[in-house]
Amino acid sequence: MLMFALRGIAISLTFFVLLYCLLSALVAMAWRLLRWLQATGQSLAALLFALRVLPLAASVVITLALVVPSFQLLEPRSIAEGTGAMPITLSVCALLLIACGCFRVITAQTKTARVVARWREGAHSLNVDAGVQMVTLLSGREAPPLTLVGVRRPRVLISEFTAALLSPDELHIALKHELAHVQSLDNLKKLVFRFCFFPGMANLESAWSQVAELAADDAAVSNMDDAVDLASALVKLSRLVPVEAAPVNTAGFVTGSISVRVARLLAWKEATKDQRIRVRPWYAIPPVLVALSCVCLTYGPALALTHEVTEWLVR
Numbered sequence: 001m002l003m004f005a006l007r008g009i010a011i012s013l014t015f016f017v018l019l020y021c022l023l024s025a026l027v028a029m030a031w032r033l034l035r036w037l038q039a040t041g042q043s044l045a046a047l048l049f050a051l052r053v054l055p056l057a058a059s060v061v062i063t064l065a066l067v068v069p070s071f072q073l074l075e076p077r078s079i080a081e082g083t084g085a086m087p088i089t090l091s092v093c094a095l096l097l098i099a100c101g102c103f104r105v106i107t108a109q110t111k112t113a114r115v116v117a118r119w120r121e122g123a124h125s126l127n128v129d130a131g132v133q134m135v136t137l138l139s140g141r142e143a144p145p146l147t148l149v150g151v152r153r154p155r156v157l158i159s160e161f162t163a164a165l166l167s168p169d170e171l172h173i174a175l176k177h178e179l180a181h182v183q184s185l186d187n188l189k190k191l192v193f194r195f196c197f198f199p200g201m202a203n204l205e206s207a208w209s210q211v212a213e214l215a216a217d218d219a220a221v222s223n224m225d226d227a228v229d230l231a232s233a234l235v236k237l238s239r240l241v242p243v244e245a246a247p248v249n250t251a252g253f254v255t256g257s258i259s260v261r262v263a264r265l266l267a268w269k270e271a272t273k274d275q276r277i278r279v280r281p282w283y284a285i286p287p288v289l290v291a292l293s294c295v296c297l298t299y300g301p302a303l304a305l306t307h308e309v310t311e312w313l314v315r
Contacts (some may be wrong), residue, residue, distance in 0.1 A: 004075075007071075007075075008068070008071045008072065008075070009091070010087045010088060010091040011067065011071055011087060011091075011310050012063050012067050012068055012071070013090065013091035013094035013095065014086075014087045014090040014091050014094070014310075015062075015063055015067045015309075015310060016059050016060070016063045016067075016094055017059075017090050017091075017093050017094035017097060018090065019055075019058070019059045019062060019063070020055050020056060020059040020094075020097070020198075021198070023054065023055035023058055023059065024055040024198040024200075024201070025200075027051055027052070027054060027055055027201075027204070028198070028200040028201055028204065031048065031051050031052075031204045031207070034047055034048060034051070040215070040218060041211055041212075041214040041215035041216075041217070041218045042184075042215040042218060042219065044211050044215070045184070045208060045211045045212045045214075045215040048204065048207060048208040048211060049189055049208055051204070052193060052196065052201065052204055052205065052208060053192060053196055055196070055198070056195075056196045065295075066302060066303060066306040067306055067310060069303060070303040070304070070306040070307040070310065071307070071310065073303065074303065074304065074307040075307070097197065100197050101194070101195035101196065101197050102195070104194040104195065104197060105191055105194045105195050108190075108191065108194050108247065108248050108249045109191070109249060111247050111248075111249075112149070112247040112248070112249040112250060115246075115247050116149045116150075116157075116247070116250070118142075119139050119142070119143040119144075119147075119149075119157055120137065120139060120157065122139075123137040123138060123139040123143075123157065124137065124138055125137060125138075126138040126158060126163065136155070136156045136157075136158055136175065137155055137156070137157050137158065138158055138159075138160065138163055139157045139158065139159055139160070143157050143159045144157070144159065144246055144252055144254075145158075145159050145161065145162040145237040145240050145252075145253060145254055146158050146159070146162050146174055146178065146237065146252070146253035146254070147246055147250050147251065147252045147253065148178045148181050148182065148186075148187065148250060148251040148252075149187075149250050150187065151185075151187050151188050151191065151249070154182045154187065156175060156178050158171075159240075161240055162237060162240075165236050165237070165240075166233055166236060166237075167229075169225075169229045170229045170230075170232055170233040170236070171233070172229075173220055173221070173226050173229045173230045173233065174230065174233045174237075174253055176219070176220035176226075177216045177217060177219075177220040177230065177253060178216075178251065178253065179219075179220075180215065180216035180219035180220055181212070181216050181251040183219070184212065184215065184216070184219075186212055186216075186251050187249055187250065187251055189208075190248060190249050191249060193205050193208075194248070194249075209255070209256065210256045210257060210260075213255055213256035213261060214256070214260075214261065214264065217230060217261060217264070217265060221265065221268060224268060227265040227266065227268035228265070228266070230265055231261075231262045231265040231266055233253075234253075234254065234258055234261060234262055234265075235258075235262060237253060237254045238254050238258045240254075
């Protein structure tokens with residue numbers, strides 16, 4: 001019985017790692033097609049994130065929904081069948097991949113916590129009457145100009161230079177930009193990227209980061225005055241020389257292509273914003289329902305086919 005369970009684990013991990021690598025390679029090659037989509041910043045950022053985590057999510061779902069049940073239901077327990085070297089090797093690779101992801105997450109969190117603790121030395125709460133429900137801390141001169149830190153309890157660190165340099169309106173709109181990052185859970189998404197390790201995904205993650213900044217700009221701006229204030233804040237803070245690079249698990253205000261963001265803000269028009277495609281979350285409901293119906297109708301044959309594939313893998 002123990003050997004049967006170990007064979008099932010090895011086969012499941014083998015299928016998982018092969019599917020994960022295949023889907024990741026396809027995503028790494030095909031994601032650039034989304035650049036031609038005329039969608040809002042929020043929609044495009046959501047699509048890029050979904051595409052980035054698709055290999056992991058699809059691999060886990062298919063493994064748990066098809067591979068594990070097919071082995072449990074269709075594999076004879078009485079046959080003392082050995083497991084070849086290839087499944088064992090691939091299952092070890094799967095475990096190493098998962099361990100690597102966990103290590104990257106822990107390392108990113110540890111480094112971020114260490115750097116943020118140094119930035120927060122001597123910091124105190126800053127009362128900003130901007131209508132923004134978020135904790136803001138005035139930090140020392142060595143901190144970045146304006147940075148969102150934390151995942152469970154996000155906070156915004158504002159350096160002394162920033163507080164002195166920006167006008168109240170500029171500070172207000174800059175905080176609204178950071179609030180958009182909080183609402184989008186962007187720091188958490190960066191941790192997810194650290195876990196979903198695969199070579200060749202750096203360009204996709206960089207594109208998501210750029211689009212996420214544009215999406216936060218869109219969420220913060222509601223009229224032309226807001227756009228001008230946000231562009232002015234970007235120009236002012238971009239002239240400050242950072243003391244050190246911010247950790248990966250933070251959302252700095254002065255990131256991405258500043259020239260693109262400023263030009264986009266100065267050309268802001270409500271009509272242009274409304275013309276872009278907005279992808280709503282409920283758009284996914286019809287195709288998901290169709291997919292679930294197909295799975296329910298063909299689940300038996302799908303299990304049999306999956307079992308044949310796994311049998312071929314272990315030979």
